[in-house]
Amino acid sequence: xxxxxxxxxxxxxxxxxxxxxxxxxxxxxxxxxxxxxxxxxxxxxxxxxxxxxxxxxxxxxxxxxxxxxxxxxxxxxxxxxxxxxxxxxxxxxxxxxxxxxxxxxxxxxxxxxxxxxxxxxxxxxxxxxxxxxxxxxxxxxxxxxxxxxxxxxxxxxxxxxxxxxxxxxxxxxxxxxxxxxxxxxxxxxxxxxxxxxxxxxxxxxxxxxxxxxxxxxxxxxxxxxxxxxxxxxxxxxxxxxxxxxxxxxxxxxxxxxxxxxxxxxxxxxxxxxxxxxxxxxxxxxxxxxxxxxxxxxxxxxxxxxxxxxxxxxxxxxxxxxxxxxxxxxxxxxxxxxxxxxxxxxxxxxxxxxxxxxxxxxxxxxxxxxxxxxxxxxxxxxxxxxxxxxxxxxxxxxxxxxxxxxxxxxxxxxxxxxxxxxxxxxxxxxxxxxxxxxxxxxxxxxxxxxxxxxxxxxxxxxxxxxxxxxxxxxxxxxxxxxxxxxxxxxxxxxx
Amino acid sequence: xxxxxxxxxxxxxxxxxxxxxxxxxxxxxxxxxxxxxxxxxxxxxxxxxxxxxxxxxxxxxxxxxxxxxxxxxxxxxxxxxxxxxxxxxxxxxxxxxxxxxxxxxxxxxxxxxxxxxxxxxxxxxxxxxxxxxxxxxxxxxxxxxxxxxxxxxxxxxxxxxxxxxxxxxxxxxxxxxxxxxxxxxxxxxxxxxxxxxxxxxxxxxxxxxxxxxxxxxxxxxxxxxxxxxxxxxxxxxxxxxxxxxxxxxxxxxxxxxxxxxxxxxxxxxxxxxxxxxxxxxxxxxxxxxxxxxxxxxxxxxxxxxxxxxxxxxxxxxxxxxxxxxxxxxxxxxxxxxxxxxxxxxxxxxxxxxxxxxxxxxxxxxxxxxxxxxxxxxxxxxxxxxxxxxxxxxxxxxxxxxxxxxxxxxxxxxxxxxxxxxxxxxxxxxxxxxxxxxxxxxxxxxxxxxxxxxxxxxxxxxxxxxxxxxxxxxxxxxxxxxxxxxxxxxxxxxx
Numbered sequence: 007x008x009x010x011x012x013x014x015x016x017x018x019x020x021x022x023x024x025x026x027x028x029x030x031x032x033x034x035x036x037x038x039x040x041x042x043x044x045x046x047x048x049x050x051x052x053x054x055x056x057x058x059x060x061x062x063x064x065x066x067x068x069x070x071x072x073x074x075x076x077x078x079x080x081x082x083x084x085x086x087x088x089x090x091x092x093x094x095x096x097x098x099x100x101x102x103x104x105x106x107x108x109x110x111x112x113x114x115x116x117x118x119x120x121x122x123x124x125x126x127x128x129x130x131x132x133x134x135x136x137x138x139x140x141x142x143x144x145x146x147x148x149x150x151x152x153x154x155x156x157x158x159x160x161x162x163x164x165x166x167x168x169x170x171x172x173x174x175x176x177x178x179x180x181x182x183x184x185x186x187x188x189x190x191x192x193x194x195x196x197x198x199x200x201x202x203x204x205x206x207x208x209x210x211x212x213x214x215x216x217x218x219x220x221x222x223x224x225x226x227x228x229x230x231x232x233x234x235x236x237x238x239x240x241x242x243x244x245x246x247x248x249x250x251x252x253x254x255x256x257x258x259x260x261x262x263x264x265x266x267x268x269x270x271x272x273x274x275x276x277x278x279x280x281x282x283x284x285x286x287x288x289x290x291x292x293x294x295x296x297x298x299x300x301x302x303x304x305x306x307x308x309x310x311x312x313x314x315x316x317x318x319x320x321x322x323x324x325x326x327x328x329x330x331x332x333x334x335x336x337x338x339x340x341x342x343x344x345x346x347x348x349x350x351x352x353x354x355x356x357x358x359x360x361x362x363x364x365x366x367x368x369x370x371x372x373x374x375x376x377x378x379x380x381x382x383x384x385x386x387x388x389x390x391x392x393x394x395x396x397x398x399x400x401x402x403x404x405x406x407x408x409x410x411x412x413x414x415x416x417x418x419x420x421x422x423x424x425x426x427x428x429x430x431x432x433x434x435x436x437x438x439x440x441x442x443x444x445x446x447x448x449x450x451x452x453x454x455x456x457x458x459x460x461x462x463x464x465x466x467x468x469x470x471x472x473x474x475x476x477x478x479x480x481x482x483x484x485x486x487x488x489x490x491x492x493x494x495x496x497x498x499x500x
Numbered sequence: 501x502x503x504x505x506x507x508x509x510x511x512x513x514x515x516x517x518x519x520x521x522x523x524x525x526x527x528x529x530x531x532x533x534x535x536x537x538x539x540x541x542x543x544x545x546x547x548x549x550x551x552x553x554x555x556x557x558x559x560x561x562x563x564x565x566x567x568x569x570x571x572x573x574x575x576x577x578x579x580x581x582x583x584x585x586x587x588x589x590x591x592x593x594x595x596x597x598x599x600x601x602x603x604x605x606x607x608x609x610x611x612x613x614x615x616x617x618x619x620x621x622x623x624x625x626x627x628x629x630x631x632x633x634x635x636x637x638x639x640x641x642x643x644x645x646x647x648x649x650x651x652x653x654x655x656x657x658x659x660x661x662x663x664x665x666x667x668x669x670x671x672x673x674x675x676x677x678x679x680x681x682x683x684x685x686x687x688x689x690x691x692x693x694x695x696x697x698x699x700x701x702x703x704x705x706x707x708x709x710x711x712x713x714x715x716x717x718x719x720x721x722x723x724x725x726x727x728x729x730x731x732x733x734x735x736x737x738x739x740x741x742x743x744x745x746x747x748x749x750x751x752x753x754x755x756x757x758x759x760x761x762x763x764x765x766x767x768x769x770x771x772x773x774x775x776x777x778x779x780x781x782x783x784x785x786x787x788x789x790x791x792x793x794x795x796x797x798x799x800x801x802x803x804x805x806x807x808x809x810x811x812x813x814x815x816x817x818x819x820x821x822x823x824x825x826x827x828x829x830x831x832x833x834x835x836x837x838x839x840x841x842x843x844x845x846x847x848x849x850x851x852x853x854x855x856x857x858x859x860x861x862x863x864x865x866x867x868x869x870x871x872x873x874x875x876x877x878x879x880x881x882x883x884x885x886x887x888x889x890x891x892x893x894x895x896x897x898x899x900x901x902x903x904x905x906x907x908x909x910x911x912x913x914x915x916x917x918x919x920x921x922x923x924x925x926x927x928x929x930x931x932x933x934x935x936x937x938x939x940x941x942x943x944x945x946x947x948x949x950x951x952x953x954x955x956x957x958x959x960x961x962x963x964x965x966x967x968x969x970x971x972x973x974x975x976x977x978x979x980x981x982x983x984x985x986x987x988x989x990x991x992x993x994x
Contacts, residue, residue, distance in 0.1 A: 016510050016511065017510065017511070020679065020701070022700040022701040022703075022704050023673070023679050023682075023683075023699075023700075023701045024673075024699075024700050024701070025671070025673060025674070025698035025699065025700070025712055026698050026699075026700050026703070026710045026711060026712030027698065027712035027713055027714050027715060029700065029712075030712055030713075030714060030732075030735070030736060031714050031715065031717075031718050033735050034714070034718065034731060034732050034734070034735040034736075035721075037731075037734060037735050038731055038734075040721070043721075045721070047717070081704075082704070085700075085703070085704040086700075089703075089710065091736065091738050091739045092738055092739050092771070093738045093739075095738070097736075097739075137721060141715070141717060144674070144715070145673055145674050146679070148674035148675070149673055149674055149675075149676055149678070149679050149682055150678075150679065152674065152675055153676070153677050153678050153681065154678075177519070179517070179518075179519055179639055179643055180519070180638070180639050180642035180643055180646065180842075180844075181642070181643075181646060181839040181840070181841070181842075182643055182647070182677070182681075183647050183676070183677035183678070183681035183684075183685070183833065183838065183839075184643070184644075184647050184648075184677065184678065184680040184681045184683070184684040184685065185514065185517050185640070185643050185644065185680055186678040186679055186680030186681060187647065187676075187677035187678045187680060187681035188517075188643055189517075189678070190678040190679075191677070191678065204519035204520050204521065205517075205518075205519065205520075206516040206517075206518050206519070206520050206523065206579075206580075207514065207516040207517045207518070209516075209520070209579070209583075210516050210575075210576070210579040216520045216583065217520060218519055218520030218521035218523075218524055219521055219524075220521050220524060220525050220528070221521060221525065221635070221638070222845070222846075222862045223525075223541070223635060223845065223846035223860075223862075224525050224528065226846045226849075226860040226861070226862060227529075227534070227537075227539070227631060227846065227849060227860070237528060237531075237532055238524075238528050240528070240531060240532075241524070241527050241528040241531050242524065242528075242585065242591075244585050244586055244587045244589075245585045245586050245587075245591070252862060252863070253863050253988055253989065253990065254863070254989070254990045257990050277586070283864060283865065283869070284865055335839045335841075339677065339833075339838040339839045340838070341838055341839065344677065344833040344834070344835055344838035345675040345676075345677075345829045345833045345835065346675070347675070347829075348674075348675075350674075350717075351716070351717065352716075352717035352720045352721065355720075355721060366717075366720040366721070367720070368716045368717075368720060368746060369746070369747050369748070370777060371777065371778055375777070494747055495747065495748070496747065496748045496751050
């Protein structure tokens, strides 16, 4: 088990896990003497995934680990020194490579804790520090945070579908996007709501409970199914779950019951059966009846077969008698939306004479894609212990006494803030490159995720057309942003 | 650059990259004394991804690396020894852990070379050897081969859409599924048809050409866009590609032209401009006109923004003037089908007395999901140098003189084989655990992929309702399989 998920598994330097343009821009800033101009970037997504009402932040532990190990090795520098431009000259001059050799991360980082519920436009991370460094880390932070946030959110939705009492086992490694696509997916799935995994490496690395049954091939390796179950029970008399659909599912259930009876004679109890194909509602109801009639009401019914939150919901509505859900491909790849569109945008730069901030904005034809300037903080307001609205504000400016939040997509929608209970979501993680936050354990983040999701109104949690949780800009920030857009946008005659 | 993609980057032992059930089955076989019974497994998918007509095999180099480093470390054994069953007893007894400590991979492995075009039901890998070992490797092989085959296929389709002359740059790292989801995706994308990548780690590890432009933040870090372009050109006078849509795209093109003119005065040429939002057809046509009119017909137009093969095809049809395609999220996550459903099925076991083979089959309600018994080889027949049909046959049985292939989904569809030109796709990779195959370089596999895809009939290569390339069972194998299904399926009265 490890608090340093990347560096314990991978060779120390993953500093080159980046897009080339981070390095070409770094080179450009270095040539202009701009490397140390103070800058502020925000990492955020614009829209919650899966047409859902929320996301669950995850991946910060990986991001912290990556930042703490940011260092260009001699091998890295040799590679960068070997790169050539189209005319055959070196891409980077030696002085820049020497600069990279000595580079140490000295930024401030503020981030939302893993397991926190977050919404579109809210910075999951804020990086403040020397422009070159704050830019350089973009790609790795996006890679590590985008994916785990996506999967933790998927797992939270699956937890909503199965309810609080059923078990969720994550079985997706074989269909994952590369092995780390499996490993980090397992971590995020557990954080978001899974109870266990088949992924042994994730068990070893993160202390996640590991679970498993057996494959069809186990049954095929014996003369008959009943013999196969007997032999498996011989190895795991108290922990057998028999896969019953190798030849015929209900015949398989009957064979499982025969073996369960022999187990009971020897003082053991069958753990469960697993359905992996066919009509899971019909088969689970039939299996439950057979098991109950034979005196095995506690034998669990595990089901798997391309399940996701929609299918689980349908099976529950149809009366399926499943109590343990094996969720694989659809969870670890977030099959219906396999990427979270997180972005990383420059929001402020210190003036060249260090006299104050210049705020920056990225325009777009779509207002939803226009960035938010400032040194942002998220304030979450509560009423009766429940979150009621979030406000993004520029923490470098004073706040008025009466707070008003403005919908960034429809500025005519405004709400005065009437509650005095709030919490600020971005908390200090690094100060001048030194980590100042003791990260929570994975179990703690998982607990937080569950509490956070259940604290949301059911209308925000539902799958179909969820209610939009209010996230607004503090009015002063909204007005400043509007002004900045008007300044930057070329005014064309109609 | 490395031929050992996993072990050079990751800590040596990734042996626990597996599902727990591989270990519980291993324990069961060991308890039954069945660990060394010879078994044959096939790794295959049932249906080409993206509703396409073919797939491009990839991932073998990773799989080989993983197999060559298969070894349980003391740390692994300590973890396995720490696992407990529901009654609190150890999951695995000490004798089994000692067995694992000494375990060395001794199987034979045959595989289809990376870059080969493959179809549903064709084994990409065949593992033959001691049952326990051949089962144990299932998960890792699936994880490593499923994903890279998926991405190489996606890249090959995008290559088909852009045509042979345009450039494809893979830009997906930030939205990849974990960092290895990015790294191995970049490898597979290059193998399948991309020309370069933004992913620096992939450049270092695999020698893939790295390319990049700059971010919007580069423009935002300066007073104005023109200044930003000037400063970038100062760093890369012969290799600048300007991102022109930070504030207003066509204004950005005009600014790029001003800087290109100044570059030319100093003896340099602007490389390109990049469009990253808006109507790419309209903007690329306008940009081309502006550039051409200003005397810059060779400045390339790079476009990006959630592109995939369908969108590229549409843009081409609409007359977009794009010559370099930046493809990110949709490529590295295979967005429209983010998992290949590869499976790993037991197909034969030596009889306990070693007197011959018992062939095994996994039944399913759907014939398409019923496995194929035998020790399979794929024979690809050619006519005039083009592949015309593939035959799966049991290499342990003699072949008749007149070959006939039978469609596994519709046995009334049969074809006599009339050509004598063929090649066998599965080639020896390991013999008794020792690697016997010198793996091709990534560049060679990439070359092979392109040749293989272009050797297919256009009707098989098209995106919409592609023609089904004929893959059949050798008639003897078909008849044997039918008999085995009838034997294994319980006969219920109608």
